[in-house]
Structure formats: C-alpha cells, structure tokens
Amino acid sequence: KAGVTQTPRYLIKTRGQQVTLSCSPISGHRSVSWYQQTPGQGLQFLFEYFSETQRNKGNFPGRFSGRQFSNSRSEMNVSTLELGDSALYLCASSLSSPKMDTQYFGPGTRLTVL
Amino acid sequence: DQQVKQNSPSLSVQEGRISILNCDYTNSMFDYFLWYKKYPAEGPTFLISISSIKDKNEDGRFTVFLNKSAKHLSLHIVPSQPGDSAVYFCAASGHYGQNFVFGPGTRLSVLP
Numbered sequence: 001k002a003g004v005t006q007t008p009r010y011l012i013k014t015r016g017q018q019v020t021l022s023c024s025p026i027s028g029h030r031s032v033s034w035y036q037q038t039p040g041q042g043l044q045f046l047f048e049y050f051s052e053t054q055r056n057k058g059n060f061p062g063r064f065s066g067r068q069f070s071n072s073r074s075e076m077n078v079s080t081l082e083l084g085d086s087a088l089y090l091c092a093s094s095l096s097s098p099k100m101d102t103q104y105f106g107p108g109t110r111l112t113v114l
Numbered sequence: 115d116q117q118v119k120q121n122s123p124s125l126s127v128q129e130g131r132i133s134i135l136n137c138d139y140t141n142s143m144f145d146y147f148l149w150y151k152k153y154p155a156e157g158p159t160f161l162i163s164i165s166s167i168k169d170k171n172e173d174g175r176f177t178v179f180l181n182k183s184a185k186h187l188s189l190h191i192v193p194s195q196p197g198d199s200a201v202y203f204c205a206a207s208g209h210y211g212q213n214f215v216f217g218p219g220t221r222l223s224v225l226p
Contacts, residue, residue, distance in 0.1 A: 004157070033214070035216070042118075042120075042216045042217050042218035042219050043203060043205075043216035045216075090158070092157070092158075098214055103160060104157075104160070105157025105158045106157050107156055107157050108157055
C-alpha cells in the first residue's frame with residue numbers, strides 16, 4: 001500500500017506570496033491532518049479534515065486554510081506569506097480519526113520564505 | 115505555553131543500555147498519549163500509545179509508562195540499538211480526539 005505523499009517536497013517563496021501544498025492520504029483513509037514543524041516548537045497542529053469537512057482546528061491565523069476533496073486528497077493554503085511561515089509542513093492520514101486509528105505521516109513539504 | 119513538554123532536547127546512550135525519554139503535560143483533559151519517532155527527511159512514525167486508563171503499555175523493546183497524578187509519561191527502550199537514533203516526539207490528545215498536541219522532541223543518539 002502506498003504511503004502518504006506530499007507535493008512539492010521543497011518550495012521557496014517570497015514574503016507576501018501565497019502557497020498551496022498538496023497531500024494524498026493512504027488509500028482508504030478519510031481523515032487528513034496538517035502540522036507545522038519548526039525548530040524548538042515541535043509539531044503544531046493546524047487542522048484536520050474528514051469527509052471534506054474541517055473537523056478540528058489549531059491556533060493558527062486565518063491565513064492558513066485547507067480543504068479536502070471527495071477522494072480524501074487535501075490541500076493546504078497559506079496566503080500573504082511571512083518569514084515565520086518557513087517550516088516543514090507535515091500531512092498525516094488515518095482511517096477515520098487520528099485518535100482511534102494510527103496516524104501515518106508523509107515526508108513533509110519544506111517551505112522557505114525569503 | 116507548551117502543553118506538552120520534553121525538557122531534554124537530546125540524549126546519548128550506549129548501545130545495549132536503556133534509553134529513557136521523558137514527557138510532561140499540563141492539560142488534565144488529555145487522556146491519550148503517543149510516541150512518534152522521526153528520522154531526517156522522513157515524516158514521524160507511530161511507535162506506541164497509551165490510554166489514561168492504563169499505566170503501562172509494552173511493545174517489544176518499547177514500553178511507555180504513564181503517571182497521571184504527576185502528569186508525566188516516559189518511553190523506555192531496552193536494549194537500545196544504533197538504529198533507534200532519531201528524534202522522539204511525545205503527543206497527547208483529549209477524550210474526544212481533539213487536536214493532537216506534540217512536544218518539541220528529544221534527539222536520541224545511541225552510540226555503538
């Protein structure tokens with residue numbers, strides 16, 4: 001079974017631009033979560049989608065948004081990029097809930113904002 | 115204010131000895147705890163979990179201990195192997211599967 005895939009793997013943007021990251025979950029998984037990892041902060045939860053609906057949300061500004069498609073693929077968008085948005089963005093999928101089922105993480109997208 | 119803390123950013127252990135990674139949490143509503151391992155350039159991989167109704171869970175070389183009164187959990191790896199060298203994240207979740215909160219991670223180095 002193919003794992004969680006994320007595209008692109010690396011991205012360089014400048015301040016003020018916007019970016020869209022993509023995540024394809026493991027086949028059959030319906031829950032997709034997004035995390036931001038920065039040095040010293042660990043993984044910070046952004047949001048979780050299930051059946052095309054945002055089910056949980058972390059404490060991030062409205063510049064961070066996401067969506068999920070009917071095939072469970074998910075995209076995350078960050079608008080008006082700031083230098084502090086430079087991070088590794090990780091996507092994780094689980095069968096129905098990250099608590100009830102094991103979360104499987106993708107390799108991440110490394111975003112650099114200049 | 116970090117709800118999940120891993121106060122040791124790094125730990126070095128000799129191969130064959132025990133590795134003990136510690137994690138403290140502040141939110142008493144957390145009732146499900148997990149450990150993840152992360153190698154460079156890869157996403158975290160689930161290792162082991164424990165529910166608050168238990169105080170110990172074992173899986174092969176990995177054992178997680180939970181002390182609810184102290185709001186503390188620990189991961190024991192026995193015996194430690196060089197392949198265990200990675201960053202270990204502790205994570206916690208509330209009863210209704212609310213947001214997972216991760217700690218900042220501890221880098222474990224197992225020396226041959």
